[in-house]
Amino acid sequence: MSSAWLGSTPRQDNFAADATLPSGWYRVGSTSYSGSGFDRGHNCPSADRTGSVADNSATFLMTNMMPQAPRNNQQTWANLENYCRTLTNAGNELYIICGSYGRGGTGANGYATTLDAGRVTVPARCWKVIVVLPNGSSDASRVTTSTRVIAIDTPNDNTIQTTWGSYxxxxxxxxxxxxxxxxxxxxxxxxxxxxxxxxxxxxx
Known part of the structure; x- marks a missing residue:
């Protein structure tokens, strides 16, 4: 993430199946998580892609989502996402890698291992790695032993602490x-x- 991705485009909220998936692949839909007690948790946040409507809409493809406990998505991860934008606004660019692993999380309706008739796995853990660099070029070669690297690994659980630093x-x-x-x-x-x-x- 860098300031080049940020602008004034509002959140589009246009969750949609990803039509670019190969033919024959199951396409998770905008309502696949409905009633599950899990949020459609963005991997790449909407607020990190506000330079254009196309960029923001791309973050609402269901291939960018993971079933995330609401408290994790709306508070713990949101707090970290907001902090990342603070770092960007301070003159940095961030390399952000994130994902999930394991099987089974606890959302607003309790524990589940899958959604959407078994076609979507609920992860047990949600993780993120952030490399913080001052704006510049030749980025990989500019990472030194003193470069700040933030790594978090959170339980996908609705009783999670809201302070991301705890993880x-x-x-x-x-x-x-x-x-x-x-x-x-x-x-x-x-x-x-x-x-x-x-x-x-x-x-x-």
């Missing part, structure tokens, strides 16, 4: 949980330093 962890731990190799364009020496550190910076 800080290491990139290494998220990689171990998911099997992903994150920040792979950064030098191995720098990766080993920043991926093993828990962020202790401000949260607002």
């Amino acid at each position: 800080r962890t290491t990139v290494d731990a998220i990689e171990a949980a998911t099997g992903y190799d994150l920040l792979s364009a950064v030098s191995a020496t720098v990766q080993s330093a920043v991926e093993s550190r828990v962020d202790a910076g401000p949260t607002s």
Whole structure:
């Protein structure tokens, strides 16, 4: 995320199936989560893409959603998303990687493992990794051992704390949980330093 993505476009709220999925793939629809007790939780937030109607609408494709406990989506994650925009407005650009893993979460209506007649998995955990860089170019090469990297791993649970800082962890731990190799364009020496550190910076 950078200031280049931000403008004055209002939230479109036009949730829709993703028509670009390959033929024969199930297309999760705008009402697939209805009555489930889980929010249509954005991976890339609407408020991070306000430069144009097309950009904002793209965030409402259901391929950008995960079933998220309302308290997690509307408070814990929203607080972190707002903080990320604060960092951007202060002259930084952010590389944000997020996702989910596991199976089974607790929403407003209690515990569930799937939605939409079993076609959508409810994750057990929701995670995010944020690399904070001053505005510039050649970004991967500018990541140093002192670069701020924020990693959080939250339970997908409606009794979650609203303070995202409570869920800080290491990139290494998220990689171990998911099997992903994150920040792979950064030098191995720098990766080993920043991926093993828990962020202790401000949260607002």
